[in-house]
Amino acid sequence: MKCVRCLHDTAAKFTEAPDGSGAWEVYGCSRCNFTWRNTEEQEVINPELRDKNFQFTGEPEDLQILVPVPPLKK
Amino acid sequence: MVYRDLRSFLTKLEDAGQLVRIKDSILPEPTIREIGRAATDLPNGPAVIMDNIKGMKGMQVALNVHGSWANCALMMGLDKNTTVRDQFFTFLDAWDKYPGEIKNIDSAKAPCHEVVIKDNINLFESIPLFRINKWDAACFLSKACVVTKDPDDPDNFDTQNVGTYRMQVLGKDTVCIQALGFHDIARHITHAEEQNKPLPIAICLGNDPVLTFMASTPINYDLSEYKYAAAINGIPMELTKALNSNLDIPANAEYVLEGEILPRVRVPEGPFGEFPGSYSGMRLQSIFKVKTITHRKNPIFENLFMGRPWTEIDYLMGLNTCVPLYKQLKETMPEVVAVNAMYQHGLTAIIATSNRFGGYAKSVAFRLASTPHGISYCKNIILVDADVDPFNLEEVMWSLSVRVRADKDVIVIPNTPGMPLDPTSFPAGMGNKFIIDATQPTAPDGLLRDTRLIDNPDSKGFEKIIADLQAAAQKK
Ligand SMILES: [Zn+2]
Numbered sequence: 001m002k003c004v005r006c007l008h009d010t011a012a013k014f015t016e017a018p019d020g021s022g023a024w025e026v027y028g029c030s031r032c033n034f035t036w037r038n039t040e041e042q043e044v045i046n047p048e049l050r051d052k053n054f055q056f057t058g059e060p061e062d063l064q065i066l067v068p069v070p071p072l073k074k
Numbered sequence: 075m076v077y078r079d080l081r082s083f084l085t086k087l088e089d090a091g092q093l094v095r096i097k098d099s100i101l102p103e104p105t106i107r108e109i110g111r112a113a114t115d116l117p118n119g120p121a122v123i124m125d126n127i128k129g130m131k132g133m134q135v136a137l138n139v140h141g142s143w144a145n146c147a148l149m150m151g152l153d154k155n156t157t158v159r160d161q162f163f164t165f166l167d168a169w170d171k172y173p174g175e176i177k178n179i180d181s182a183k184a185p186c187h188e189v190v191i192k193d194n195i196n197l198f199e200s201i202p203l204f205r206i207n208k209w210d211a212a213c214f215l216s217k218a219c220v221v222t223k224d225p226d227d228p229d230n231f232d233t234q235n236v237g238t239y240r241m242q243v244l245g246k247d248t249v250c251i252q253a254l255g256f257h258d259i260a261r262h263i264t265h266a267e268e269q270n271k272p273l274p275i276a277i278c279l280g281n282d283p284v285l286t287f288m289a290s291t292p293i294n295y296d297l298s299e300y301k302y303a304a305a306i307n308g309i310p311m312e313l314t315k316a317l318n319s320n321l322d323i324p325a326n327a328e329y330v331l332e333g334e335i336l337p338r339v340r341v342p343e344g345p346f347g348e349f350p351g352s353y354s355g356m357r358l359q360s361i362f363k364v365k366t367i368t369h370r371k372n373p374i375f376e377n378l379f380m381g382r383p384w385t386e387i388d389y390l391m392g393l394n395t396c397v398p399l400y401k402q403l404k405e406t407m408p409e410v411v412a413v414n415a416m417y418q419h420g421l422t423a424i425i426a427t428s429n430r431f432g433g434y435a436k437s438v439a440f441r442l443a444s445t446p447h448g449i450s451y452c453k454n455i456i457l458v459d460a461d462v463d464p465f466n467l468e469e470v471m472w473s474l475s476v477r478v479r480a481d482k483d484v485i486v487i488p489n490t491p492g493m494p495l496d497p498t499s500f501p502a503g504m505g506n507k508f509i510i511d512a513t514q515p516t517a518p519d520g521l522l523r524d525t526r527l528i529d530n531p532d533s534k535g536f537e538k539i540i541a542d543l544q545a546a547a548q549k550k
Contacts, residue, residue, distance in 0.1 A: 005211075014245055015196055015198045015199070015246060016129075017128070018129070018133075018196075018199040018200075019130060019131045019132070021128070021129055021131070023129030024129045028212075028244065028245055032211075032342050032356075033242065033244050033341060033342045033343065034211050034212065035211075035212040035213065035244070036205075036212075037205075039128070040104075040205065041103065041104055041208070044205075044208055044209075054209045060342045063357055064355075064358065064502075065358045066252075066253065066255060066358075066359065066494070067253045067254070067255055067263060067264065067359075069338050069340070070264050070268050071268070072269075073268040
């Protein structure tokens with residue numbers, strides 16, 4: 001299914017309410033790592049209503065790395 | 075200061091009227107964040123426990139445990155009305171008792187191992203997770219004690235690190251952790267990655283309040299947070315061994331997530347509403363897989379709500395930012411009297427110092443800017459005289475008003491290290507130092523007219539008498 005943040009078809013449901021009440025389900029995106037619950041505010045989980053500043057339109061590999069991977073030691 | 079665990083502190087808070095329980099049925103979002111904001115905005119705001127969250131009935135969330143000066147005073151064994159200045163000096167005395175004692179508890183008897191889950195790990199089934207701020211990328215763990223060891227020095231207890239780092243829950247058993255270059259954990263990750271080895275990690279949630287406090291205190295790399303917590307609590311720190319590694323973990327933690335940081339892997343993390351009161355951007359960060367979850371019976375998930383300052387994190391990181399900076403300054407500059415670095419982890423700091431000779435206060439600022447924490451964090455540095463209480467902002471403003479002449483007392487040092495989460499740090503990691511010397515000039519500096527200050531009368535005795543009379547008057 002479509003991720004509400006990066007809009008790629010890389011999201012899936014991965015869990016639901018643990019008390020068996022069916023109160024909610026949780027979805028996650030394997031590309032940008034956004035997760036959401038289906039009971040959250042519409043402006044958080046509806047891509048049409050989300051603040052454009054918090055959408056992800058780039059490529060994951062272009063993001064900055066804060067702790068660089070060091071060279072291997074022999 | 076005798077809290078073996080989170081529970082005993084919650085009992086103390088409840089007895090002192092500093093803990094409330096919300097029994098109404100609530101949605102995890104947005105209600106938990108609304109409750110977190112409200113609790114911290116109230117004067118002397120209480121801790122809040124919620125146990126009726128939709129879909130997670132019976133599971134408990136605790137917020138705002140450190141979220142007021144009253145709660146911080148109780149953590150230090152003081153009366154809840156103790157002033158911030160007195161809390162600072164109490165903490166300072168306890169700090170000097172380092173190292174405290176460690177007591178090892180048999181793993182099978184440790185409360186944190188009462189329930190062990192090794193199969194079908196699902197963090198959402200075990201922990202009542204919630205999205206803290208609206209535009210956070212996911213549910214975050216914002217108040218955990220994260221334990222790692224240096225893989226190049228695995229038997230060294232003191233370089234074992236206990237720190238607070240934000241962690242983003244990615245899936246049922248995967249979590250991403252934010253490490254910044256200057257964090258102790260970054261050193262451990264780098265050493266493991268040089269050998270292409272996974273790094274064992276333990277995430278301990280819901281700890282005694284002093285351990286949580288010490289985990290967010292900037293101390294030297296080779297000093298033990300556990301021994302500090304024991305010194306400040308005044309009782310031995312009870313530790314036990316993790317089930318899958320050689321890590322030492324708090325025996326009385328509510329939850330422990332054990333796993334391994336995958337070597338040489340980075341994944342997208344963030345944004346997350348951070349301590350400066352703004353969202354940090356998305357970055358690539360390390361990821362770990364949770365292999366075991368252990369917890370106490372009826373565990374309490376303690377997390378931290380962070381919003382526009384002030385919120386709980388400002389209390390949590392207030393005095394523990396001040397004290398190490400004070401200690402480091404005092405080593406070489408005994409003239410320093412007190413340090414208030416409570417503003418956004420020391421981005422702004424106020425130092426009270428005597429002026430040994432003309433210009434000396436500025437040297438104190440340079441010293442602050444070269445302490446391990448001050449290098450990147452302390453960017454706005456205000457110097458006030460020894461007789462000014464740096465925790466009393468009215469007195470600080472008085473000093474600025476009558477002792478500063480900008481052409482000689484204000485300096486900006488451009489292009490120094492900066493704190494990447496500070497929105498003015500650009501490019502992230504670069505900044506400047508802004509120094510205001512609001513002390514009285516001392517010879518040979520003499521650019522202030524001869525000034526005679528009004529002496530304060532000896533009023534301490536009457537403070538108590540009037541406060542007691544007022545308390546009695548308020549009861550009527
Ligand atoms: Zn996505």
